[in-house]
Amino acid sequence: MPAMHPTEPWSPSPWAGSEDYSGSGALEELEELKLCPSWDLPYSYAYIPVLYLVAFAVGLLGNAFVVWLLAGRRGPRRLVDTFVLHLAAADLGFVLTLPLWAVAAALGGRWPFGESLCKLSSFALAGTRCAGALLLAGMSVDRYLAVVKLLDARPLRTPRCALATCCAVWAVALLAGLPALAYRGLQPLPGGQGSQCGEEASDAFQGLSLLLLLLTFMLPLGVTLFCYCRISRRLRRPPHLGRARRNSLRIIFAIESTFVGSWLPFSALRAIFYLARLGALPLPCSLVLALRWGLTIATCLAFVNSCANPVIYLLLDRSFRARARRGACGTIGRLARRVSSASSLSGDDSSLFRSGACSWGSFQPVQSVSGPL
Structure with missing residues (x-):
């Protein structure tokens, strides 16, 4: 069959290609119908692996230091420390997968590590991303209770409640990662050039992925925005908070903003991708290529977020800088x-x-x- 004209709508079949996280994008050419031609971003095989490896090095050292700093601290731990500790652990689990995806990106999307590591690394990515979004939402709720509902919220703001919330977050994150174990595996690359770590393009998985995206990213994002809008209103009214608490809120707001800025483009493009795969959003070939390249860039941006929090602490927190110098x-x-x-x-x-x-x-x-x- 001749190739489709670039202006003709694209309606992916259930057997469309698969997504990988190597940076080569999410939309492969339909082998059976030969629909839209696609190309990788120029030289992506060179700069994407370097970017992933830099994020791995910075994220490994930074998040491991945060975990060591908080887990080894003696005496009572504040509620927010519990969230920060679990958030660093989630980022640490995320960055440990980055060398695998860096190698795959350098090989043009080919996955040389076998199906087991493909499933496990995909599970880790899905689970830790979900945990990060939910932990930040929990941190936002804790700040809202501490600033806006200080007296009324005391029964809820206990170490036991904070730990129970983090445990619930990890339980949800593990459940959110299960579809990756079931539906991701080795998929043939176009042209018979090996296999990539990708997903089965079944309608059931696309619908489930879209639902999980809404529940594990958009819903926590809505909760976070609500909490910080209320906090901002409270900060404009007397009695005003002290400088120390305002600085702490500024650090947490920077963490939240960085996470949203890193993951929102990826999540929005992924939602469009799922809708297109389900046939609910026909796309012309020019948009298919734009979506593929956009997902490549958005994936890099999202992955780099795993090393961002220690950098934020280092830039905005004087005492953290002192502890880092002392550790060095x-x-x-x-x-x-x-x-x-x-x-x-x-x-x-x-x-x-x-x-x-x-x-x-x-x-x-x-x-x-x-x-x-």
């Missing part, structure tokens, strides 16, 4: 006396705390004041 000192840091940290990650706005900062000869105490997030 190695042996000198271990010889210094244990000090408390008063950052957006730990602390109390009724106290003054000191963090060790590294110098060439010895530790110089750096004083930092911060409040509960």
Whole structure:
């Protein structure tokens, strides 16, 4: 059959190609009907693997440091610390899969690691993305209760409730990742050039994926926006919050904004992709190519988010920078006396705390004041 004219609508068949996360996009040419021609972004096989490996290195070191900092902290932990700790663990699980997708991108989408690793890495991506969105929504609700409903919410703002919420988030995330185990696997690349790690293009999976996208991203996003709109209204009215608490809110808002900015383009394009696969949204060939390239860029943007939070802490939190310098000192840091940290990650706005900062000869105490997030 001759190729379809570029202006003719595209209605994908259930046996359309599959999606991969290597950066090569989500829409493959229909082999049976030879519909829309498609091309990868120029030189994507070169810069996408480098981007993934940089995100892996930064995300591994940064998130592991955050987990070490909070998990090893003695004494009572604030409620928001629980959310930050689990969020860092989710990002850590995400970045561990990035070297696999970097290799696949360098090979033009070919997956050399077998079907088991394909399923497990896809499961990890789906589960940790869902966990990240839900944990940030939980953090937003906690901030809303702490700022807007301070007195009324005390029975809900307990360490047991925070831990139970995080456990519930992980349970939902594991369930959200199960379709990847069932429907993702090795799919043949066009032209018989090997196999890629992709999904079965069945209508059942497309509909289920669209539903999960709405429930695990759009719904938490709506909750987050509602909470921060109410918080913003509260901040404009007296009595005004102290500087420390405002700074903590600013850090959390930066984390939330970065997550939304990174994942919203991917989620929006994926929703269009699912609708097109289901035949509910016919597309001309020019839009098919734009969707493919857009998903390539959006996937890179979303994956880089896994290393963003430690960078935000480093840029906006003085005490975190001090702790990072202290950790980088190695042996000198271990010889210094244990000090408390008063950052957006730990602390109390009724106290003054000191963090060790590294110098060439010895530790110089750096004083930092911060409040509960």
